[in-house]
Amino acid sequence: MSEPKIRIRGLKKNFAGKQVLDGVDIDVPARSSMVILGGSGSGKSVTIKCLLGLITPDAGTIEIDGRNILALPAREREAVNDRIGMLFQNGALFDSLPVWENVCFKLLAQNRITRAKARDKAAEVLAQVGLAASVGDLSPGELSGGMQKRVALARAIAATPDIILFDEPTTGLDPIMGAVIDGLIRDCVQKLGATAVSITHDMASARRIGDEAAMLFKGRIIWNGPAAELGHTGNAMVDQFANGEREGPIQMELRR
Numbered sequence: 115m116s117e118p119k120i121r122i123r124g125l126k127k128n129f130a131g132k133q134v135l136d137g138v139d140i141d142v143p144a145r146s147s148m149v150i151l152g153g154s155g156s157g158k159s160v161t162i163k164c165l166l167g168l169i170t171p172d173a174g175t176i177e178i179d180g181r182n183i184l185a186l187p188a189r190e191r192e193a194v195n196d197r198i199g200m201l202f203q204n205g206a207l208f209d210s211l212p213v214w215e216n217v218c219f220k221l222l223a224q225n226r227i228t229r230a231k232a233r234d235k236a237a238e239v240l241a242q243v244g245l246a247a248s249v250g251d252l253s254p255g256e257l258s259g260g261m262q263k264r265v266a267l268a269r270a271i272a273a274t275p276d277i278i279l280f281d282e283p284t285t286g287l288d289p290i291m292g293a294v295i296d297g298l299i300r301d302c303v304q305k306l307g308a309t310a311v312s313i314t315h316d317m318a319s320a321r322r323i324g325d326e327a328a329m330l331f332k333g334r335i336i337w338n339g340p341a342a343e344l345g346h347t348g349n350a351m352v353d354q355f356a357n358g359e360r361e362g363p364i365q366m367e368l369r370r
């Protein structure tokens with residue numbers, strides 16, 4: 115088998131005595147889409163933040179193309195990060211900037227494009243996510259939630275990253291817009307040849323976006339397999355979670 119694009123081994127992170135990640139292992143093949151599932155607070159975002167370098171794990175390795183990025187000098191690590199796009203949960207657009215500057219933010223900040231060319235570039239990327247060039251002149255506050263997600267997606271792909279991370283890409287969207295965003299995520303993998311890692315609570319979306327899925331529970335990956343099998347994997351915990359059943363091996367810790 116060829117080397118995975120991303121190989122995570124033994125990732126651990128403890129916050130104030132709480133072992134959030136307790137030896138996470140994940141392989142993401144190149145040009146494929148992996149969905150990470152897990153209950154609230156199970157460490158999905160922490161895992162993604164470790165990939166982005168926003169959180170430093172206590173132990174473990176994260177290899178991208180065979181190199182452990184946790185051991186790289188800062189400058190090389192930055193170069194790796196330049197190849198990673200991120201779609202944040204709330205979009206995280208800059209309200210003070212027009213959409214075109216948001217879309218080309220990274221390219222402008224790194225002087226990889228002139229301001230004069232950035233408008234055309236933004237129009238080109240906006241078209242990829244189904245938005246008209248005129249949207250580029252609006253401010254993010256003037257857009258609907260679905261349009262903001264598309265703009266955030268355009269920003270994530272503008273610098274043609276090798277890896278794109280999606281944090282709850284369809285949360286807060288109506289089901290049809292959610293399906294549109296899922297389709298755009300699939301396009302990123304198929305047309306741009308990117309490797310995608312997504313976090314989602316939306317099982318329909320997980321099946322659509324993912325080639326594979328992995329489930330985090332108590333700091334470890336307890337199952338990894340085809341996303342299409344979610345709900346009938348044969349793993350009682352994964353199936354309970356995917357089918358949203360109250361009864362099952364996963365007990366909700368509720369204070370009564």
Ligand SMILES: Nc1ncnc2c1ncn2[C@@H]1O[C@H](COP(=O)(O)OP(=O)(O)OP(=O)(O)O)[C@@H](O)[C@H]1O
Binds near residue numbers: 156
């Ligand atoms: N910077 C931090 N400092 C302290 N604790 C943190 C920090 N980041 C995350 N945590 C804790 O780590 C745990 C996992 O958080 P994380 O955000 O990864 O959960 P999640 O699986 O993404 O949950 P959700 O689905 O609700 O977004 C939580 O208990 C959270 O409070």
